[in-house]
Amino acid sequence: MSQQQSLFEKIGGEAAVNAAVDIFYRKVLSDDRISSFFEGVDMDKQAAKQKSFLTMAFGGPHNYTGLDMRLGHAHLVERGLNDSHVDAVIEDLGATLRELNVAEDLIAQVAAIAESTRNDVLCR
Amino acid sequence: MVTIRYAKDNFELDENQSVLDCLTGHGVPVPFSCRSGVCQTCLMRATGGTPPEVSQYGLKDSLKLQNYFLACVCHPGADLEVALPDDDDIQAVIPATVKSLKLLNTDIMQVVLECHLPIDYRAGQFINLFKNQSLGRSYSLASVPHEDEHLHLHVRRLPQGRVSGWIHEELRPGETVEIRGPGGDCFYIPGNTEQGLVLIGTGSGLAPLYGIIRDALSQNHSGPIHLFHGSRDLNGLYLTGELHELVQQYSNFNYVPCLSGDDVPHGFAAGRADDVAFQQIPNLKNLRMFLCGHPEMVKIAKKKAFMAGASMKDIYVDAFNVSQSS
Known part of the structure; x- marks a missing residue:
C-alpha cells in the first residue's frame, strides 16, 4: 500500500533544503579550499543559487541544464x-546532511547527483 | 549595435555602456544616485522592447510587469525605447512641505516633511528627495507611520554633496520639495515578537534603525532589542538622550553607543559598532539582524553575522552608497 517515496521526499523536501542552505553556505564560506571563489559575491543571490543547487542535489524539482x-x-x-x-x-x-541527521545511504545518493554535474561544472 | 530611443532621439549604446551612461552622456536628465542597481533613483520605463531581467532586480512585481527597469544596471542586447517615469505611476513624484529642519549633531540634519498626498511606507524604508528634476538622493525614514505625523529624515552633510549641501545650507521650512518612494526592504516585519533583534549602524545609519526600533516597540515586540550605534568620536553620535529614554521606558531595549576613536569616556563601548556587537553577542543563531550605514561596514558585518549563526533570511541591510558624482 505504501507508495515508493522519492529521494527528495525521504530527505524532507523543501523544509530540508531550507534547513540545509544556511549550514551548507556557511561550510563553503569557511572552507579554505574554496572560499576564495565566493569573495565579493552578493550573498543573497549566492544563497538563492545554493538553494536551487541543493534542491537539485536532493532530487527535487529543478530547471538546471548542463x-x-x-x-x-x-x-x-x-x-x-x-x-x-x-x-x-x-x-x-x-x-551538512550529516549535521541534519540524514541517513548515510541517502547522503550517498545526494553525492551521486552532485557528482553527475562535475563535468559540466568544470566545462569539459 | 544597440540603439536606445528616448523622446525623439536615437542614441547608439557603446559596448559595456549602461543605458544610464548612454542617456546622461547625451544630456538626458536622468536622475541617479548609487549607480549600482540599489537605490532605484534611475527608475525608467521601457515603452518599446523588453528590459533585461537583471535590470529589474529588486523592483516590485507590479513595476516589473510594466517594464520598469533601473537604467544604471541596464545593458540591453536589443534596441530599447525608454521613458522617464511619469507622474501617474505608482512611484509618482509627491510634493512635500518642509515642516522643520534641526541639526541632530554637527553634520546630521533632521528634515521633517509633510506629504501633500498620503504615502504608505514602513519605518526603515527610504525615499528619494529631489533638489530638481534630475538631481535626487535616497534618504532612510526614521519616522514611524501612526506614531509620527510626518516623514523624518537624517541627512548627513557630505563633502561637496550637491543635495546634502543644499539641504543643510539653502533649504528652509515652508518650502516645497518633491519626493518619490518609498523603496527598500530593510524594515520590521510584524510577528515572531519574541525573537531577539540586533541592530548595528554607523553615522546616519541610525535613521532607519531608530524608525525600526520604535516600530517594533509600538507593535509590542517583546524579545530583546540591542542597538549598537557607532561613530569615531562623541560628536558623531546623536539622539543619545532619546535612546536612553527608550531604555528607561522599555526593559527589553538595550542601547550601546560605540566610539572607534581614542577618546572613549565612561558609558561608551570602545571599538567599531560591528566589532562591539559581535563581541557582546557572539552567537547570532535565531536573531534578526539590521545593518545600516557605511557600505563597507554593512558588507563585512553581513558576512560576519551569517557566519556567527544568523540565517540569511533574517539579515536586513541598508547600505548607504555615496553617489560617485557627490
Whole structure:
C-alpha cells in the first residue's frame, strides 16, 4: 500500500533544503579550499543559487541544464576551478546532511547527483 | 549595435555602456544616485522592447510587469525605447512641505516633511528627495507611520554633496520639495515578537534603525532589542538622550553607543559598532539582524553575522552608497 517515496521526499523536501542552505553556505564560506571563489559575491543571490543547487542535489524539482552549469562556472574555471574544488563542495554537502541527521545511504545518493554535474561544472 | 530611443532621439549604446551612461552622456536628465542597481533613483520605463531581467532586480512585481527597469544596471542586447517615469505611476513624484529642519549633531540634519498626498511606507524604508528634476538622493525614514505625523529624515552633510549641501545650507521650512518612494526592504516585519533583534549602524545609519526600533516597540515586540550605534568620536553620535529614554521606558531595549576613536569616556563601548556587537553577542543563531550605514561596514558585518549563526533570511541591510558624482 505504501507508495515508493522519492529521494527528495525521504530527505524532507523543501523544509530540508531550507534547513540545509544556511549550514551548507556557511561550510563553503569557511572552507579554505574554496572560499576564495565566493569573495565579493552578493550573498543573497549566492544563497538563492545554493538553494536551487541543493534542491537539485536532493532530487527535487529543478530547471538546471548542463549548459546552465557550464555558463555559471566558466568564469571560475578560468580562475582555476578544478576537481579538488568539486570534491570539497561534495564533502561539505555530505557534512551538512550529516549535521541534519540524514541517513548515510541517502547522503550517498545526494553525492551521486552532485557528482553527475562535475563535468559540466568544470566545462569539459 | 544597440540603439536606445528616448523622446525623439536615437542614441547608439557603446559596448559595456549602461543605458544610464548612454542617456546622461547625451544630456538626458536622468536622475541617479548609487549607480549600482540599489537605490532605484534611475527608475525608467521601457515603452518599446523588453528590459533585461537583471535590470529589474529588486523592483516590485507590479513595476516589473510594466517594464520598469533601473537604467544604471541596464545593458540591453536589443534596441530599447525608454521613458522617464511619469507622474501617474505608482512611484509618482509627491510634493512635500518642509515642516522643520534641526541639526541632530554637527553634520546630521533632521528634515521633517509633510506629504501633500498620503504615502504608505514602513519605518526603515527610504525615499528619494529631489533638489530638481534630475538631481535626487535616497534618504532612510526614521519616522514611524501612526506614531509620527510626518516623514523624518537624517541627512548627513557630505563633502561637496550637491543635495546634502543644499539641504543643510539653502533649504528652509515652508518650502516645497518633491519626493518619490518609498523603496527598500530593510524594515520590521510584524510577528515572531519574541525573537531577539540586533541592530548595528554607523553615522546616519541610525535613521532607519531608530524608525525600526520604535516600530517594533509600538507593535509590542517583546524579545530583546540591542542597538549598537557607532561613530569615531562623541560628536558623531546623536539622539543619545532619546535612546536612553527608550531604555528607561522599555526593559527589553538595550542601547550601546560605540566610539572607534581614542577618546572613549565612561558609558561608551570602545571599538567599531560591528566589532562591539559581535563581541557582546557572539552567537547570532535565531536573531534578526539590521545593518545600516557605511557600505563597507554593512558588507563585512553581513558576512560576519551569517557566519556567527544568523540565517540569511533574517539579515536586513541598508547600505548607504555615496553617489560617485557627490
